[in-house]
Amino acid sequence: xxxxxxxxxxxxxxxxxxxxxxxxxxxxxxxxxxxxxxxxxxxxxxxxxxxxxxxxxxxxxxxxxxxxxxxxxxxxxxxxxxxxxxxx
Numbered sequence: 001x002x003x004x005x006x007x008x009x010x011x012x013x014x015x016x017x018x019x020x021x022x023x024x025x026x027x028x029x030x031x032x033x034x035x036x037x038x039x040x041x042x043x044x045x046x047x048x049x050x051x052x053x054x055x056x057x058x059x060x061x062x063x064x065x066x067x068x069x070x071x072x073x074x075x076x077x078x079x080x081x082x083x084x085x086x087x088x
Contacts, residue, residue: 002070002074002077006067006074009063009067009070013060013063013064016056016059016063020052020056024052027045027048028049031045031046
């Protein structure tokens with residue numbers, strides 16, 4: 001079960017970062033194609049990229065912390081199995 005959780009968290013971290021990079025690339029391309037639309041706004045065009053970067057960093061950090069916990073539990077379980085102890 002922990003192996004599945006580990007794999008899920010790895011995929012989740014990669015997906016989080018990939019979605020942010022894809023969205024950032026799309027926003028940059030849209031800005032290149034339609035700079036006048038972004039000039040009408042009060043904030044610079046990259047403001048949503050910065051807020052997205054903060055959100056992505058927080059989410060990826062939470063996922064990485066969960067992955068760290070799962071990895072530690074797996075390491076303990078493997079250490080107990082090599083000693084001959086049975087894990088309940």
